[in-house]
Amino acid sequence: MTDRAHALIVIDLQNDFCPGGALAVEGGNDIVAPINALMEDFATVILTQDWHPAGHSSFASSHPGAQPMTMTEMPYGPQVLWPDHCVQGSKGAAFHPDLRTDGDLILRKGFNPAIDSYSAFFENDHATPTGLEGYLRTRGIERLTMVGLALDFCVNFSAVDGAKLGFDVTVRTDLSRGIDLDGSLRAAMDGMRGAGVTLT
Ligand code: VGL
Ligand code: ZN
Numbered sequence: 001m002t003d004r005a006h007a008l009i010v011i012d013l014q015n016d017f018c019p020g021g022a023l024a025v026e027g028g029n030d031i032v033a034p035i036n037a038l039m040e041d042f043a044t045v046i047l048t049q050d051w052h053p054a055g056h057s058s059f060a061s062s063h064p065g066a067q068p069m070t071m072t073e074m075p076y077g078p079q080v081l082w083p084d085h086c087v088q089g090s091k092g093a094a095f096h097p098d099l100r101t102d103g104d105l106i107l108r109k110g111f112n113p114a115i116d117s118y119s120a121f122f123e124n125d126h127a128t129p130t131g132l133e134g135y136l137r138t139r140g141i142e143r144l145t146m147v148g149l150a151l152d153f154c155v156n157f158s159a160v161d162g163a164k165l166g167f168d169v170t171v172r173t174d175l176s177r178g179i180d181l182d183g184s185l186r187a188a189m190d191g192m193r194g195a196g197v198t199l200t
Helices: 028-039 132-138 151-164 184-194
Strands: 006-011 044-050 070-074 077-081 105-109 143-149 168-177
Touching: 006 028, 006 151, 028 143, 028 168, 044 151, 105 132, 143 151, 151 168, 151 184
Parallel strands: 006 044, 006 143, 044 105, 143 168
Antiparallel strands: 070 077
């Protein structure tokens, strides 16, 4: 029997995060087929899509002289400056062509020009909600399994926020891949564990 209170959240499985993309995560392609298969086991499937306007404040190109993969200080705190990626409507922002996209909800995030949004629940100010919490609660969903890209950024922040909000969160690390910027993967695993996320 499918557990109606348990949703699968597939994070940012988009061309720009896969090999050949602007912010490619090693092995990103390998998780597409098994994630498609996993969808069969869930009554509710949600996909998130990183969805930035051109010139987004998280792009190094928007900060004169800044190099990608360096840090800056934003009004809401420290922020990694990324290569331009997942620009709204671009091929890079599209889902991996082999990914099943017939899920229940596609949640776009990162569209606010001034704030990045790693988490599916809150923008990077940790205060502006995306509305996902309300969607899940009004549908009676209590348990979340998360998979996708990148394990140390959007999967990590989504999992920790979900756990903080009281959802029972499992991250399938075998169906996720990380960027690993300056030890970010290790820190993310420790942070998720500390927040009560189950890592498998
Ligand atoms: C992501 C960096 C920038 C992610 C999104 O999906 O993990 N990482 N934007
Ligand atoms: Zn992004």
